[in-house]
Amino acid sequence: MRVLGIESSCDETAVAIVDDGRRRLADLVLSQLTEHRPFGGVVPEIAARSHLGQLDRLIARALAQAGMKPHELDAIAATAGPGLIGGVLVGVTMGKAMALALDRPFLAINHLEGHALSARLDPGVAFPYLLLLVSGGHCQLLRVEGVGRYRRLGTTVDDAAGEAFDKGAKILGLGYPGGPAIEQAAARAKAAGIDPDAYGLPRPMLGRPGCDFSFSGLKTALRQRAQERAADGALPERDGLALALQESIAAVLADRTAHALEAAAAATPRLTALVAAGGVAANQRIRQALERVARAHDLPLVAPPSRLCTDNAAMIAWAGIERLEAGLTDSAHGDGLDFAARPRWPLDPTAPRAAGAGVKA
CATH class of the missing domain: 3.30.420.40 (ATPase, nucleotide binding domain)
Known part of the structure; x- marks a missing residue:
């Protein structure tokens, strides 16, 4: 076929x-x-x-x-x-x-x-698995039970993680596309020994119950920190802020994913893997954070090639x-020549809309 x-x-x-x-x-x-x-x-x-x-x-x-x-x-x-x-x-x-x-x-x-x-195309994971779908427009945690069978456990209440990367890069003058630009700047800051915690960026919803995400406040905080340091204009400051942004996003994604794994633990059959997909899943720092979460729950992390x-x-x-x-x-x-294109199309139509504006499902 x-x-x-x-x-x-x-x-x-x-x-x-x-x-x-x-x-x-x-x-x-x-x-x-x-x-x-x-x-x-x-x-x-x-x-x-x-x-x-x-x-x-x-x-x-x-x-x-x-x-x-x-x-x-x-x-x-x-x-x-x-x-x-x-x-x-x-x-x-x-x-x-x-x-x-x-x-x-x-x-x-x-x-x-x-x-x-x-x-399932590369490398070929078996159902069911937990999916962290994280990209420029989407940030969701879903239990993938089979083809056409998806149960949403969490979503963003405002902006997606990929949007935070893109807008963050724009704030810092790092260019477009933002994800790779932030990752490169963060690598320079890490090599220079810069402490990301020194910038005091928040980690929204970290430790809270549930599996939902929020990144709008993180973008606002980044803009404020950048304005505070605008007079200096030194490259290490810009790279340091990029590192701080990446660390905050990685920590939030790992925390919410851990909550989802705990929520899914009681369901049967048992999960076969934690899967990370979407453009943001290509970020190596985020993969490292998710790898630790997967190991803690005795699951492999499966991430398709970039x-x-x-x-x-x-x-x-x-x-x-x-x-x-x-x-x-x-x-x-949902097939056939009479199918109408859709700007929105949730994988789990039974899931309630998250309590916030701008949810992209």
């Missing part, structure tokens, strides 16, 4: 072809960093126009890389939400057109499900394969 996946929910145009033997026959990602860098963040209209201008060529390249003709595909899968609706519409429309022309199934994939199942943590189409194609194999392909499960 060979499925072509399309990902266009934010600022990467991605196409991949994956087979049911977990082989990535083609895996292409076209970044839009150059277009968005002058604005310090993603501009939705620019993103959608870029997807529209590049997607057909990227599909042709993927087919050539896989050595395949279009009629050799078994299905077409496309991210149908959540995300920037303009970009999602571009990918969904292209996917539907291909499926219709080739007389193949069209699979509308939840972008979050792509991340949730990416650990390429599968950030937005990509291989995870979308793989989610399509998983849904095909599970028989989740009829309209009742």
Whole structure:
């Protein structure tokens, strides 16, 4: 079974072809960093126009890389939400057109499900597992019980961890994208022996009951500390603040994940792993913090390769394969040419909305 996946929910145009033997026959990602860098963040209209201008060529390249003709595909899968609706519409429309022309199934994939199942593509973890999904727009803890079966244990009440990284980098003048810039600056500060605790950044919700997150106050505190030290302008100060920000985020993510593992401990069957997915999961300091949490609960930490943590189409194609194999392909499960793209699409529709504004589910 060979499925072509399309990902266009934010600022990467991605196409991949994956087979049911977990082989990535083609895996292409076209970044839009150059277009968005002058604005310090993603501009939705620019993103959608870029997807529209590049997607057909990227599909042709993927087919050539896989050595395949279009009629050799078994299905077409496309991210149908959540995300920037303009970009999602571009990918969904292209996917539907291909499926219709080739007389193949069209699979509308939840972008979050792509991340949730990416650990089963490489290296291949078994159900059930606890997932920390942490990216620029999403910060959730979910018990992944099977394909299409997700129970949310915690989410952000305001901003996601990835947004804190991006906005933090902007505050500190470290450039875009913020996550890698903060990680690099933090590494310089650590090598220089700077103490991150000296900056007094808060660690929101650390130690509180439950599994929810909050990062808005951390961004505000970072801005205040940066303004206090603006007169100095020394590079070590900027790098030190980046280190302090990273340490705060890592500590909060580890703490809330530990609470979720404790909450899930009584459920059966027993968890097989702690999985970290999403762009922020590529941060090595955060992986170290989560590794300690996993060991404390006698579980392995499974984190997909960095390429599968950030937005990509291989995870979308793989989610399509998983849904095909599970028989989740009829309209009742959200598939078919009549599926409407969605800016919001929770993995666990039964979970209550978090007590705060701006929750991205």
